[in-house]
Amino acid sequence: MIIVVKKDSEPKQVNNLIEWIKGMGLGVDISRGENTTILGLVGDTSKVDMDLVSSLDIVDTVKRIQEPYKSVNRKFHPEDTIVEVGGHKFGGKYFQTIAGPCSVETEKQIVEVARAVKAAGATVLRGGAFKPRTSPYAFQGLRDEGIKLLLKAKEETGMPIVTEIMSVRHIDLFRDVDIVQIGARDMQNFELLKEVGKMHKPVLLKRGLANTIEEWLMSAEYIMSEGTKDIILCERGIRTFEPSTRNTLDLSAIPILKEKTHLPIIVDPSHASGIARLVRPLSLAAVGAGADGLMIEVHNDPPHALCDGAQSLRPEEFADVMRRVDVMLPITGKERD
Numbered sequence: 001m002i003i004v005v006k007k008d009s010e011p012k013q014v015n016n017l018i019e020w021i022k023g024m025g026l027g028v029d030i031s032r033g034e035n036t037t038i039l040g041l042v043g044d045t046s047k048v049d050m051d052l053v054s055s056l057d058i059v060d061t062v063k064r065i066q067e068p069y070k071s072v073n074r075k076f077h078p079e080d081t082i083v084e085v086g087g088h089k090f091g092g093k094y095f096q097t098i099a100g101p102c103s104v105e106t107e108k109q110i111v112e113v114a115r116a117v118k119a120a121g122a123t124v125l126r127g128g129a130f131k132p133r134t135s136p137y138a139f140q141g142l143r144d145e146g147i148k149l150l151l152k153a154k155e156e157t158g159m160p161i162v163t164e165i166m167s168v169r170h171i172d173l174f175r176d177v178d179i180v181q182i183g184a185r186d187m188q189n190f191e192l193l194k195e196v197g198k199m200h201k202p203v204l205l206k207r208g209l210a211n212t213i214e215e216w217l218m219s220a221e222y223i224m225s226e227g228t229k230d231i232i233l234c235e236r237g238i239r240t241f242e243p244s245t246r247n248t249l250d251l252s253a254i255p256i257l258k259e260k261t262h263l264p265i266i267v268d269p270s271h272a273s274g275i276a277r278l279v280r281p282l283s284l285a286a287v288g289a290g291a292d293g294l295m296i297e298v299h300n301d302p303p304h305a306l307c308d309g310a311q312s313l314r315p316e317e318f319a320d321v322m323r324r325v326d327v328m329l330p331i332t333g334k335e336r337d
Contacts, residue, residue: 001045001064002075005037009058017058024048029070031077036060040076042225067260069217071224072231077262083230085178085202086160088123088337090232091264095334096293097325098162098204098266099318100126102308103139104146107153112300114153116315121322121336124179125150125159126295130166131307132185139306144173151176162204168195179204184236184271187211187219197226204232204295206268210239213253217261233257233265234295235286237272246274246311249282254289266293270311276302279313280321287328296321 005014018028018039024047029040041048045064054062065075080092090096099122104110114125129146131139142149150161160178165171168191174180179202186192187208196203203223207216220231235254237247249272257265269282283294299305299312313321329335 001041001048001050001062003039003041003053003062004060005039006058006060007035009037013058017056021048029076031079033079038076038078040065040070040073042070067214067217069214069221069261072217072220072261072263074260074262079262081229081231081262081264083202083232083264085124085230086158088160090266091292093333093335094292095287095325095329095336096124096266097122097322097336098124098126098293098295099298101128101299101305102270102297102312103128103131103306104142104149104163105306107149109300110149110153111156113298113315114157114159116300117298117318118157118159120315120319121326122296122318123159123336125153125157125161126181126297127153127161127163128307129163130170132164132166132183133307144170147173147177154178165192165196168192171195171199174199174201178202179232182206182219182223184208187216190219190222193219193222194226197223197228200228202230202232203228204234204266206234206236207238207250207253209247213256213260217257220261220263231263232293233261233263234268235265235272235291236268236295245272245278247272249273249286251285251289254286254291258290264292266295267291268295270295270297270308270313274308274311276311276313276317279311280317280324283321284324284328287325287332287334290332292334294325 027042031038083090099117104127131141162179164181240248267286302309302312
């Protein structure tokens with residue numbers, strides 16, 4: 001349920017209404033725009049008398065929300081959420097690129113790649129420390145040592161870092177990580193979502209391998225219900241019957257999400273395709289569809305990468321993608337800060 005408060009209502013009256021709602025055991029998500037204030041009610045709203053609320057002098061309209069997701073719903077929060085990380089803004093008119101290797105391998109590798117992607121225009125460094133692999137015999141990542149190396153690269157370049165968490169047992173290791181990533185395989189690991197939500201850090205939430213948009217938004221709702229408001233959604237391709245690519249990039253998800261939620265949405269063309277030569281065209285397609293950013297895998301020696309070398313760009317290839325992205329951004333009304 002949402003309550004639209006009339007413009008120029010007395011703040012005291014609005015606060016009294018909020019406290020009355022909270023007294024019924026409901027949460028209140030407050031969205032203040034230039035011309036209106038919207039109160040989003042979270043919880044069992046069946047106990048709320050809509051006619052009574054509608055009769056209040058300060059209330060313009062009262063509407064029930066049919067979608068199961070509430071706090072992430074654009075009806076609750078009409079304005080775009082801007083997620084700021086290390087002085088860089090995701091969402092609204094802003095566009096950011098996250099780049100780096102699939103896996104952190106050595107200090108030399110991660111620092112070298114970090115310097116290269118920063119020079120090309122990336123603003124956030126990615127790198128896997130904990131790697132969820134299909135085979136138990138595949139490289140699983142450097143774990144806590146990988147996070148230490150990411151922090152070293154951050155110290156060397158000034159770039160904020162994002163890396164994936166796989167277990168609530170690892171939360172303490174992520175205290176200095178700037179963006180906590182929930183990977184596709186953990187999109188519906190609800191206990192992990194709740195605990196990450198309690199960290200009150202920016203979260204990058206990837207879409208699951210075969211999940212609907214509504215299921216994805218419900219996972220974001222889990223995180224937000226624990227207090228974290230800064231969530232970045234990442235479309236990384238979904239499982240279909242098509243074998244030509246690793247996954248199928250769902251570009252339609254971008255404009256659909258722009259209608260359904262206020263959260264920023266970025267695209268990972270590397271995992272979507274699994275093929276390095278497709279990263280450039282898919283990146284440009286994502287920009288054209290209105291994405292708020294990209295997440296691209298870059299490695300200084302892809303043939304010898306310990307993970308996902310086939311989909312990783314060399315630094316010079318990444319720089320070429322960034323130059324082309326910069327040409328397109330003004331057309332879409334986006335800008336890099």
